[in-house]
Amino acid sequence: MKIRPIIIYPFLIAFYPVIFAYAENIKGLILPEVSLPLSVSFFLTLMLFLLAKIVFRDWYKAGIAAAIIIIVIENYILGFDFVRKTVLDQFIKGKHKFGFLVVTTGLLIFLYFLRKSKQRFRLSASILNVFSVILISLPVVQIAVYEISNKSPTINAVTLPKLEKNGHPQTGELPDIYYFILDRYGQNKTISSNYGYDNSVFIKSLEKKGFHIVSDSWSNYTTSALSLASSLNMSYLDNLAQNPGINSADEKILLKLIENNLVVKFLKSMGYKYIHVGSWWNATAKNKYADRNIKGALALSELSQVIYSRTIFYPITVKLKVPLLDGRYAQFIRIPSQFSEIANIPKMKEPTFIFAHFLIPHPPYVFDKDGNFITEEEENKRSERDNYIGQLEYANKKILELVNTLLTSAKDNKPIIVIQGDEGPYPGEYLKNSLKYDWKKAGDDIIQQKMGILNAIYFPDSRYESFSPVTSPVNSFRIVFNTWFNQKLELLPDISFLSNVGKPYDFVKKIERNQK
Structure with missing residues (x-):
């Protein structure tokens, strides 16, 4: 009896841009900041995986389809910016509408032939599982090495002045x-x-x-x-x-x-x-010691914005002026x-x-x-x-x-x-x-x-x-x-x-x- 591989690579591929972005900006971030983008990546991949299973009626094909779609969604801007630096830009002319057309056409052609294929892709699933584990381990190891070698000191590392707690204002009211x-x-x-x-x-x-x-x-x-x-x-x-x-x-x-x-x-x-009026920079976005935080706009965190700005959805929300996502x-x-x-x-x-x-x-x-x-x-x-x-x-x-x-x-x-x-x-x-x-x-x-x-x-x-x-x-x-x-x-x-x-x-x- 052959053991069927568990299909995990679509999720690991989806997590990679998040972990990579965190590793890239780790010096000024704390680990909990990845929780939201990781959660969104997980549920988006799960939804695509289940929809692909309905369309392809095969878990292995569904895994490949979900992985390809996720790669396109999460890395569209990186690909678009790369193409703009090549001779291919003469075809898309720096316009996202042409970029969307090319990407959508290519994706549909790939999915069509995937559905028509008679292959089971069981071996492909095993290979892609191994590949995705290796891929995501690179930034994970980078993060681990950084955290071990850069243990942050406490605020006591800085010599602070001593203030008299019984100091009262020279006027009657504060x-x-x-x-x-x-x-x-x-x-x-x-x-x-x-x-x-x-x-x-x-x-x-x-x-x-x-x-x-x-x-x-x-x-x-x-x-x-x-x-x-x-x-x-x-x-x-x-x-x-x-x-x-x-x-x-x-x-x-x-x-x-x-x-x-x-x-x-x-x-x-x-x-x-204490009222804290925050910015988009993660260091002053909010303060847990404040009695009230004034954000001024519902918006993604700095890390989430970096990740989102590389996705295929970003140009659309910029056009529509959606504050949460732009x-x-x-x-x-x-x-x-x-x-x-x-x-x-x-x-x-x-x-x-x-x-x-x-x-x-x-x-x-x-x-x-x-x-x-x-x-x-x-x-x-x-x-x-x-x-x-x-x-x-x-x-x-x-x-x-x-x-x-x-x-x-x-x-x-x-x-x-x-x-x-x-x-x-x-x-x-x-x-x-x-x-x-x-x-x-x-x-x-x-x-x-x-x-x-x-x-x-x-x-x-x-x-x-x-x-x-x-x-x-x-x-x-x-x-x-x-x-x-x-x-x-x-x-x-x-x-x-x-x-x-x-x-x-x-x-x-x-x-x-x-x-x-």
């Missing part, structure tokens, strides 16, 4: 505190010299409302993960050069420091409610929705800390200056300068509207507002070869463009004497807590650390700014 991050919002000097745009109208508008502008503020680090882990914990991250070490690419410790940060811990101990359109819905929700926070009775990470003017460039939607095709036709400045002008408009609402809504107890870039825009020289770019060799103008940031602070009583022209984000909440909560935190030297791609803790250049 003021609401807003911390707005405008990702890659550069310094005025950068915007003027590199983009030829005069941003002084925005800056002067903030100053008229009582904001203090730190005119020559630089980010403490070159990436969002490092910058936010530092500013939200009011600490430098030097210790991470020892553990996990300068050769580590693992960023999980940074995600822990961002989520379970000292600023939130202290304010919650003081009776504050990350670009979700961002277009998310940002104005979040601004609207934040505008209602002054109505809350409890003192509230609001952290909002707005991924603008950071790409993708989905807004023009008036807030109209920009398609990917339109973005690609525009210059980097026009895309960046258009989205920056939109950000300026929304911030000024929101600030006006927050200040006018609060009558006697005005809020504290901190508006910062976490890093500046990437220079063109860097973008040409980011994987091999060495910040150690970068010129002063390149470093200025990347590190110079917007840094604006509003204190109700205008006590800005602790700020210098170069005060950096690591000191922002040290000053807030000293000024408003009777803390006695030492102000740190304002230092910028530069590290290259793949080695976040190997700080190849250290620049100490002079406090004037």
